[in-house]
Structures are given as C-alpha cells and as structure tokens.
Amino acid sequence: MDDLEFRRQVYADPGSKDPALLEAATQDPAKQQFWDEMKSMNSDIENALDVPVPSELAHRLILRQSIESHNRDRSRNRMHIALAASVAFVIGLSFTLFNRQPTIYELSDVALRHMYHEADYALSVDDNVPLADVNAKLASFGGELKEPFSRVYFASYCLFDKQRSLHLVLGNGADKFTVFITPKEDNEIFTGHFEDENYFGRAWQTSKMNVVVLAEKAKPTEQSMDEVRGKMLFSI
Amino acid sequence: MISRKQNQQSTVSQNMADKQKRYEALVHTYHADLYRYAYWLVKDKHIAEDIVQEAFLRAWKSLDSLNDEKAAKSWLITILRRENARRFERKQLDVVDMDDVVLMDNDVSQEGKIENRELRRHIAALNEEYREPLILQVMFGFSGEEISEQLGLNKNTVMTRLFRARNQLKEAIENDSNMMGKANG
Numbered sequence: 001m002d003d004l005e006f007r008r009q010v011y012a013d014p015g016s017k018d019p020a021l022l023e024a025a026t027q028d029p030a031k032q033q034f035w036d037e038m039k040s041m042n043s044d045i046e047n048a049l050d051v052p053v054p055s056e057l058a059h060r061l062i063l064r065q066s067i068e069s070h071n072r073d074r075s076r077n078r079m080h081i082a083l084a085a086s087v088a089f090v091i092g093l094s095f096t097l098f099n100r101q102p103t104i105y106e107l108s109d110v111a112l113r114h115m116y117h118e119a120d121y122a123l124s125v126d127d128n129v130p131l132a133d134v135n136a137k138l139a140s141f142g143g144e145l146k147e148p149f150s151r152v153y154f155a156s157y158c159l160f161d162k163q164r165s166l167h168l169v170l171g172n173g174a175d176k177f178t179v180f181i182t183p184k185e186d187n188e189i190f191t192g193h194f195e196d197e198n199y200f201g202r203a204w205q206t207s208k209m210n211v212v213v214l215a216e217k218a219k220p221t222e223q224s225m226d227e228v229r230g231k232m233l234f235s236i
Numbered sequence: 237m238i239s240r241k242q243n244q245q246s247t248v249s250q251n252m253a254d255k256q257k258r259y260e261a262l263v264h265t266y267h268a269d270l271y272r273y274a275y276w277l278v279k280d281k282h283i284a285e286d287i288v289q290e291a292f293l294r295a296w297k298s299l300d301s302l303n304d305e306k307a308a309k310s311w312l313i314t315i316l317r318r319e320n321a322r323r324f325e326r327k328q329l330d331v332v333d334m335d336d337v338v339l340m341d342n343d344v345s346q347e348g349k350i351e352n353r354e355l356r357r358h359i360a361a362l363n364e365e366y367r368e369p370l371i372l373q374v375m376f377g378f379s380g381e382e383i384s385e386q387l388g389l390n391k392n393t394v395m396t397r398l399f400r401a402r403n404q405l406k407e408a409i410e411n412d413s414n415m416m417g418k419a420n421g
Contacts, residue, residue: 011399011406013373013380041406046374048355051275053268054285061263061292068293 006031014038104187108194108201110161111180111212115199122154122169122178129155137166141181141209142236149224149231161185172224177215179228184208202226206234258305259296266312267292269375273313276371277320279360287323291316309376310386317386358408366401369394 001024009021014035025032054060129152135144137155151171158167165182184205194201195217202225203212213228215221267288274284274291294315295302302311359367372378372386380398384391 008399011402012395013398014402038402041402041409042374044351044355045359045370045405048352048359049272049276049371049375051272051356053271054281057271057285057288058263058267061267061289062260064289065259065293065296068296 003031007034010035010038014042104189105161106191107182107188107203107210107212108191110188111201111203111214112194112196112199114158114160114167114180115178115214118158118167122156122167123176125169126151126153127155128152134168138181138232141166141183141234142206143181143209143232143234145232147231149227170228172221172227175215175219175221175224177213177221177225177228179232180210180212180214182210182212184210204229206236208236209234255299259299262295262299262308262312263292266309269309270312270316272375273371274316274320276359276367277317277364278323283323287316287319290322291319294319310382313372313376313386354412355405355409358405361408362401362404366397366404369397370401373398 001020006021006024009016009018021035025035131145131148131152134152134155137157138144149170149172152168153171153176154167154169156167158165160167160180160182163182163185165180168179168181170177170179188210190203190205190210192203194203198217199214200217201212201214202222203210205211211228211232211234213225215225270291271284271288274287275281278284278287291312295312302308359370362370369383369387372383373380378386380391380394383389383398384394387394389397
C-alpha cells in the first residue's frame with residue numbers, strides 16, 4: 001500500500017480495522033506514527049463535539065409530549081362531551097314535553113316542605129353574608145335589598161320544586177326568618193297567608209317572582225316579615 | 237358487551253402506557269446526542285433545542301412505525317435531519333458568518349481548554365457536507381455504509397468527504413501552531 005492510499009484511508013477512518021492498513025502500519029514506523037497522530041486528533045474531535053446539553057432538556061421533551069397528547073385527548077373528549085350533551089338534550093326535551101301536563105301545586109306547600117327539609121342546616125348556620133353578596137345573588141332574580149337587615153345568616157341558591165331559587169335567612173333584631181325567592185309558575189296556586197303547626201308564612205308576587213317569608217309560630221315576627229316587603233325591591 | 241368494552245379500553249390504556257414508556261426511554265437514551273448533532277448542524281443552542289423538540293414530537297406521533305428498537309438511532313437522526321430541512325423551507329436563513337458564531341466552551345475542563353475552543357471553531361468552519369459525515373462517524377460511531385445510507389450518498393463520496401474533513405482540520409490545527417510559533421519567536 002502506497003503512502004498516499006494509506007493516508008487517505010486513515011484520514012477517512014482512523015478507527016479502521018482493515019487488515020491491509022494494519023499490515024502497512026506494522027511494516028512502516030512512519031505510517032504507524034501518522035496513524036497514531038490521527039487517532040489522537042480523532043479523540044480531540046470527539047471531545048470537541050461534546051458540547052454541553054441543556055440540563056432540563058429531557059424533562060422538557062417529555063413534558064411537551066404530555067401536553068401534546070393531553071390536548072389531543074381533550075379534543076377527543078370534547079367530541080364525547082358533545083355527543084353526551086346532545087343525548088342529554090334529547091332526554092331533557094322529552095322530559096319537559098312529558099311534564100307539560102301541568103301538575104297544579106300550592107306554593108305554600110312547596111315552601112313549607114322546603115322549610116322542613118332545609119331547616120336543620122339553613123337555620124343553624126351563620127355566614128354573616130355581606131349585603132353586597134346578598135345583592136349579587138338577588139340580582140339574578142331582579143331583586144335588591146335596599147336597606148340591610150341586622151344580619152344575613154344564610155344566602156344560597158336552591159332548587160324549589162325544580163326551579164332555581166334563592167334561600168335567605170335574615171335577622172332583624174331578635175327576629176329570625178326565612179325568605180324564598182322563586183320564579184312564578186303557571187301551574188302554582190298562590191296564597192298570601194298560610195300556616196301549619198310550626199310555621200306561618202307571608203307571600204307576595206312581583207311581575208315574575210314569588211317572595212315567600214316564613215317564620216316560627218312560637219316567636220311572632222310579623223312586623224319584621226312585613227319589613228321585607230319594604231326593603232326588598234324587585235325590578236321584574 | 238360491557239366487559240368487552242372495558243377490556244378494549246384497558247388494552248388501549250395499556251398500549252398508551254407502553255408507548256409512553258418507549259418514548260421516555262428514547263428521550264433519555266438519545267436526547268443528548270441528538271441535541272449535539274443538531275447543535276453542530278445549526279451552530280445555535282436555541283435553534284438546536286427547537287429542532288430537537290420538533291423531532292421528538294414527530295417521533296412520538298409516529299412511534300408505532302418504529303418496530304426495531306435497534307434502528308431507533310438512525311430513525312431519530314432521519315427525523316431530526318428532516319426537521320432541520322423543514323426549517324430551511326420555512327424561511328431562507330441568512331448564511332451564518334463564522335465570526336458571529338458563539339461557540340460553547342464554558343464547560344470544558346481547564347486542561348485542553350484552548351485546544352478545544354480552537355478545534356470547535358475549526359469544526360464549525362468546515363463545510364456542512366464535510367462536517368455532517370464526520371459527526372455521524374465520531375459521535376454516533378456510524379460506519380461508512382451507515383453514513384452513506386443516512387445521507388443518501390454513495391460510500392466512496394462519504395469516504396472522500398471524511399478524508400477532506402480531517403485533512404482540513406489537520407491543516408487548520410497546523411496553521412494555528414505555526415502562528416503560535418511565529419508569535420512566540
């Protein structure tokens with residue numbers, strides 16, 4: 001093997017295991033020396049190529065892929081949700097149509113039942129709800145408490161015979177009473193005064209709302225109950 | 237019916253978990269070399285990382301097509317090179333002026349620091365058609381055949397380019413030491 005060919009091959013691949021190359025190197029110390037130089041340069045190249053890798057790169061690569069597959073899952077889930085939603089819509093629609101045969105009910109009955117159902121909880125809490133929060137809740141019923149009562153113990157949305165309603169527990173001095181605000185329904189029978197063995201109630205209607213005030217019979221609070229009508233104003 | 241569906245679902249999530257495991261293994265095994273490869277292709281840390289990100293994302297999406305784990309290295313390099321080529325399709329980049337290239341040398345041990353910096357500068361200055369086969373050979377330990385397959389060139393062309401790459405590097409190093417000699421003398 002001539003010198004030029006030897007050099008060409010060693011330059012191209014210093015790690016070569018070619019027998020002809022090995023043979024040539026053993027026979028010629030100059031060739032061997034050249035090869036050793038090239039091997040040494042090659043390991044310098046190897047070191048030089050070894051640039052630092054950003055420390056969090058592996059983490060970022062896995063994170064990015066998780067986000068990507070999560071997003072893909074989410075769009076797939078959105079399809080499922082859309083499908084579920086349309087099924088639910090059809091079911092809901094048939095229920096509504098089915099329920100169209102009006103069941104007549106007494107507003108006072110519903111109010112009393114709700115009172116018994118919730119009394120344990122609603123009458124025992126004291127959230128001391130700020131006026132602004134009460135009014136924020138009242139707003140979706142078109143109502144506003146113009147003047148505050150001494151305390152608002154409880155203010156929460158609730159379901160009042162399937163209707164989204166507002167449940168308040170108000171305090172006026174020593175008096176404590178419950179107020180329900182619920183949208184008017186065609187199939188309800190409205191009574192302005194009602195009572196059972198434990199509670200008595202007052203109710204009035206605005207153009208779209210029923211306002212029902214209930215208090216315990218044992219503690220007469222009529223005056224305070226009447227005050228609700230003066231302090232709570234409705235625009236609908 | 238219900239139990240069959242559950243079985244299918246659990247198989248699907250099992251497959252997803254396996255795929256995730258394979259992907260993470262690939263990331264851990266190859267991310268460093270791929271990043272270095274990308275760095276030497278583009279000579280910019282940030283672009284290199286972008287390319288690696290895109291390449292691994294594509295690898296994830298088509299991971300099912302990788303049947304042989306032994307082929308993973310070449311497979312990933314192919315994806316990465318394609319991703320780099322796409323970058324050029326997206327926008328025609330300015331030719332990088334070698335004087336502007338910031339070479340990373342803050343990591344190297346004290347010994348041989350200057351040599352490394354010089355050598356990096358020389359490697360970066362090589363024409364890409366010489367630099368790329370050199371990296372594949374030195375960093376990935378690819379044979380002449382493997383490089384020619386990867387780059388779509390015939391083997392003789394590859395060997396010639398490798399010869400020229402080292403030849404030019406050797407000359408550049410010798411020039412350096414000559415200049416140092418003159419400066420010292």
